[in-house]
Amino acid sequence: MVPRLVAFDVDGTLLSSDREILDSTRESIDRVRSAGATVMIASGRPVAGLRFQVDRLGLPTDGLILAGCNGAVIEDAATGRVLASWPVPAHVSARMYRGLRGLPVSTIVPVGPDVYIEDPEGFMVHIEAMANGTREVVVEDLTTAAPTPPKILVSAPYEVLVDHRDAIDALGGSDIETCFSSTYYYEVNAAGVSKGAALAAFCAAEGIPLDRTVAFGDNENDITMIRTAGVGVAMGNAIDALKEVADVVTASNDDHGIAQVLMGMTVPA
Numbered sequence: 001m002v003p004r005l006v007a008f009d010v011d012g013t014l015l016s017s018d019r020e021i022l023d024s025t026r027e028s029i030d031r032v033r034s035a036g037a038t039v040m041i042a043s044g045r046p047v048a049g050l051r052f053q054v055d056r057l058g059l060p061t062d063g064l065i066l067a068g069c070n071g072a073v074i075e076d077a078a079t080g081r082v083l084a085s086w087p088v089p090a091h092v093s094a095r096m097y098r099g100l101r102g103l104p105v106s107t108i109v110p111v112g113p114d115v116y117i118e119d120p121e122g123f124m125v126h127i128e129a130m131a132n133g134t135r136e137v138v139v140e141d142l143t144t145a146a147p148t149p150p151k152i153l154v155s156a157p158y159e160v161l162v163d164h165r166d167a168i169d170a171l172g173g174s175d176i177e178t179c180f181s182s183t184y185y186y187e188v189n190a191a192g193v194s195k196g197a198a199l200a201a202f203c204a205a206e207g208i209p210l211d212r213t214v215a216f217g218d219n220e221n222d223i224t225m226i227r228t229a230g231v232g233v234a235m236g237n238a239i240d241a242l243k244e245v246a247d248v249v250t251a252s253n254d255d256h257g258i259a260q261v262l263m264g265m266t267v268p269a
Contacts, residue, residue, distance in 0.1 A: 001212065002036075003212055003214045003230075004208045004212040005038045005039075005199075005202075005203060005208050005212070005213045006032050006040070006262070007040040007042050007195075007213065007215040008040070008042070008215075009042060009195075009219070009225075010041060010045060010050070011043070011182070012218035012219060012237060012238075013218050013222075013235050013253055013258070014216070014258070017253065020057070021057055022258075022259070024256045024263075027259065028259040029262070032262055038064075039063060040064075040066075041054070041064065042195045042198060044070050044151075044153075044181035045068055045069075045132055046068050046069050046150065046151075048110065048112060048113045049134060051077070051133075056133075062078050063078070064077035065083075065202060067199070069189065070151060070177075070181070070187055070189050071194055071195045071197055071198025071225075072189055072193050072198075074201070083202070084198075085150065086150075086193045087149060088150070088188070088189065089175070089190060090148050092176060093149055095171055096171050097142045098143070099167075099171035103167060105155060105164065105168075105186075106122030106125060106155040107122070107153070107154060108122070108125060108128055108153040108155055109142055109146045109152055110132075110150060110151065111137075111149060113134055114135045114136070116149075118142055123155045123156050123184070125155070128153070128155070151187055151193075153185055153187060153188070154168060155184055158184060161180070161184070168186060168188070175190070176188050176189065176191055177190070177194055179194075179223075180220040180221065181219055181221045195217075196224025196228035199213065199215065199228050199229065210229065211230035212230055213229045213230045214230065214232075215231070216258055216261070217234065217242060218234065218237055218238040218239070218253070219239055219242065220241065220242070222238075222242055223242055223245055226242060226246050226247075231248060232246045233246060233250055233257075233261050234246035235258075236252035236253075237253055248261060
């Protein structure tokens with residue numbers, strides 16, 4: 001199959017453990033682009049963070065689509081035009097902010113080129129901002145500062161997040177989607193928002209058949225995308241739950257897993 005679209009998660013997938021792109025990955029992506037495929041980067045990172053990584057890595061933006069905040073915002077990387085967005089409604093975010101203040105977690109909210117926080121010394125706050133090239137903005141009340149965010153990022157050590165996952169979910173109920181994106185990040189989006197939904201929406205708008213798409217991922221927030229794509233690929237370093245739903249399990253992000261799949265497809269050199 002020659003894919004019409006190839007989607008990649010970033011951390012643990014597109015990037016190796018040293019936060020770079022393997023030469024084999026670059027070459028395989030260049031080949032699918034040369035064959036006319038659209039490339040989508042779908043990540044829990046905000047779009048500002050994806051732009052930061054695209055610039056840092058020297059990736060071409062022509063034909064590149066960014067799906068940030070777990071698919072809550074879809075942007076054309078070349079033009080900066082927002083193609084679609086699905087923010088958390090104000091009445092839902094207000095309820096989440098209020099409830100999260102009573103839990104032993106940090107709340108980090110991406111807003112454009114910034115991350116809004118109430119506690120500047122919160123868990124992973126500085127690292128999250130640095131990793132995405134965003135500015136830390138301390139606000140008195142997230143409810144008024146960020147009423148309709150693309151997502152709400154909840155951060156704490158893994159065991160704390162596991163212990164309080166049900167409590168976090170209960171705050172939003174049926175109005176939210178939640179998932180882990182790493183051992184220290186628990187993501188909160190509006191109901192119906194996911195990487196898989198973003199992939200499906202973009203393909204529908206562009207007339208791309210889903211059976212001509214390939215997606216790569218490694219974590220819980222990739223499950224919907226792996227299920228939605230025509231060929232869903234779990235990296236060798238992926239969590240077991242993702243491997244169970246994938247069509248293909250490839251080598252790890254350090255062992256040329258992306259290239260092994262894409263080079264095996266009928267893409268002309």
